Amino acid sequence: MLLSLLEYWGEQSMNQTDRPIANPIVVLREEFDDWAVLFNPDTADALGTNPVGVAIWKRMDGKKCIEDIVSEIRTNFEDTPDNAFAEIEAFVNVLAENGFVGLELEKR
Amino acid sequence: MAEERTGKSESKKSQVMRAPRNLDIEITARCNLRCRYCYFFNNPAVEYRDLSTDEWLTFFDELGSLGVMSVTLAGGEPFLREDLSILLKGIVRNRMRFSFLSNGILIGDEIAACIASTGRCEYVQVSVDGSCPEIHDSCRGQGSFDGAIRGLRTLQRHQINATVRVTIHRNNVHDLENIAHFLLDELGLPAFGTNAAGYMGTCRVNANDLLLNIEERKEAMATLLRLTAKYPDRISASAGPLAEGRVWRRMEEARVQGQPAFYNGGRLTACGCPSNKISVRADGAIVPCNMLTHITLGQINRDSLTDIWQYNPVLNQLRSRHTIPLTQFEFCAGCPYIPYCTGNCPGLAYALTGQVDHPSPDACLRRFLEAGGSIS
Numbered sequence: 001m002l003l004s005l006l007e008y009w010g011e012q013s014m015n016q017t018d019r020p021i022a023n024p025i026v027v028l029r030e031e032f033d034d035w036a037v038l039f040n041p042d043t044a045d046a047l048g049t050n051p052v053g054v055a056i057w058k059r060m061d062g063k064k065c066i067e068d069i070v071s072e073i074r075t076n077f078e079d080t081p082d083n084a085f086a087e088i089e090a091f092v093n094v095l096a097e098n099g100f101v102g103l104e105l106e107k108r
Numbered sequence: 109m110a111e112e113r114t115g116k117s118e119s120k121k122s123q124v125m126r127a128p129r130n131l132d133i134e135i136t137a138r139c140n141l142r143c144r145y146c147y148f149f150n151n152p153a154v155e156y157r158d159l160s161t162d163e164w165l166t167f168f169d170e171l172g173s174l175g176v177m178s179v180t181l182a183g184g185e186p187f188l189r190e191d192l193s194i195l196l197k198g199i200v201r202n203r204m205r206f207s208f209l210s211n212g213i214l215i216g217d218e219i220a221a222c223i224a225s226t227g228r229c230e231y232v233q234v235s236v237d238g239s240c241p242e243i244h245d246s247c248r249g250q251g252s253f254d255g256a257i258r259g260l261r262t263l264q265r266h267q268i269n270a271t272v273r274v275t276i277h278r279n280n281v282h283d284l285e286n287i288a289h290f291l292l293d294e295l296g297l298p299a300f301g302t303n304a305a306g307y308m309g310t311c312r313v314n315a316n317d318l319l320l321n322i323e324e325r326k327e328a329m330a331t332l333l334r335l336t337a338k339y340p341d342r343i344s345a346s347a348g349p350l351a352e353g354r355v356w357r358r359m360e361e362a363r364v365q366g367q368p369a370f371y372n373g374g375r376l377t378a379c380g381c382p383s384n385k386i387s388v389r390a391d392g393a394i395v396p397c398n399m400l401t402h403i404t405l406g407q408i409n410r411d412s413l414t415d416i417w418q419y420n421p422v423l424n425q426l427r428s429r430h431t432i433p434l435t436q437f438e439f440c441a442g443c444p445y446i447p448y449c450t451g452n453c454p455g456l457a458y459a460l461t462g463q464v465d466h467p468s469p470d471a472c473l474r475r476f477l478e479a480g481g482s483i484s
């Protein structure tokens with residue numbers, strides 16, 4: 001699921017990591033009360049997200065793996081549920097399916 | 109896990125989004141036509157001058173930093189800008205999409221290819237007011253029909269989403285059936301939109317010749333409603349006879365059946381534009397809407413768009429227009445349609461009454477019926 005941008009970025013001789021990276025063309029448009037819209041101007045696709053989603057988005061820099069992101073979310077948000085990892089992974093998968101996120105690549 | 113431990117969520121919650129989603133930009137004050145009903149020209153509130161390429165590019169950078177999603181480029185005639193391809197690069201670089209409102213005449217292969225290559229064009233709307241040159245050109249000038257259709261075909265050839273707006277006036281009200289056939293069957297457009305010439309700009313000078321009278325409005329409404337049945341989902345309107353025909357029928361039905369007030373009825377709830385978008389005149393003045401160009405909120409590249417959007421008292425007053433009950437207007441006294449009425453376009457209300465916070469007399473169902481109109 002997370003590999004959908006590999007072809008887009010055309011990195012044929014690279015290995016994918018487990019570190020999600022936000023598609024740089026996607027706009028994070030913060031709207032009301034810390035909610036936001038992620039908008040891909042190339043496709044006109046848009047996804048609404050809550051403050052936790054915004055926090056995840058801002059951490060998808062290609063340097064942190066999902067476990068790192070979950071750990072930071074647990075630190076920064078109150079009442080993080082036990083299944084946070086699964087929820088965040090599912091969220092990242094949705095973003096990946098929509099071309100909003102890929103995986104950082106590194107040279108072999 | 110909704111509360112981030114920053115204290116940020118405890119700050120005062122804004123009633124408007126942090127920046128507009130869309131902007132309507134009059135990218136030039138120049139036009140190659142002088143249409144007889146044009147709302148843009150003959151407006152004493154407007155300074156008709158163009159900004160430089162760099163001034164627009166600087167502004168687009170600001171829009172990009174705010175997360176604005178799209179801009180609609182109009183004018184004047186936007187394709188008169190010699191630097192259009194540079195401006196489009198500025199829009200694309202700032203992660204925005206764009207649309208055009210045009211008369212179509214200047215759309216050639218080179219600029220169409222440029223537009224298509226960006227992959228960011230929502231649509232190019234071309235004005236077509238007749239099924240033949242005689243009718244279209246009667247208001248827009250000789251040769252304008254052929255140019256518009258040539259432009260449309262160029263857009264289609266480059267697989268750009270080409271749309272059409274038909275402005276209805278006295279010269280084309282009897283041609284609507286032919287127009288629909290021409291646009292939908294012959295040109296193969298997926299759909300087109302309609303509105304009507306309004307009492308603004310140049311049209312104020314030509315109002316007696318061009319604005320629909322009661323009989324013509326009745327005819328336009330009936331014809332368009334019939335055509336929408338013939339071409340389902342292919343003819344749209346947010347103003348003009350088709351929109352009025354639809355809304356007024358609902359209002360009359362509600363009145364007859366004694367239905368409760370519409371959720372947006374009984375107050376000046378039209379329109380919601382100031383909550384989603386804002387406009388910029390060709391001279392760089394920031395205004396609430398291109399129908400309210402006399403209300404200058406600031407100047408691009410001098411004033412912060414965010415500050416204007418969030419804090420300008422005039423803009424916020426316009427946003428709170430929806431709280432004004434229609435019952436407070438003498439104009440509406442005793443009207444049985446109040447629970448179902450929104451007061452309609454503030455721009456047209458201002459043009460006709462000199463007041464923004466007033467229902468638009470042009471969109472008044474009671475007035476229409478009293479003048480001999482019908483909506484059956």
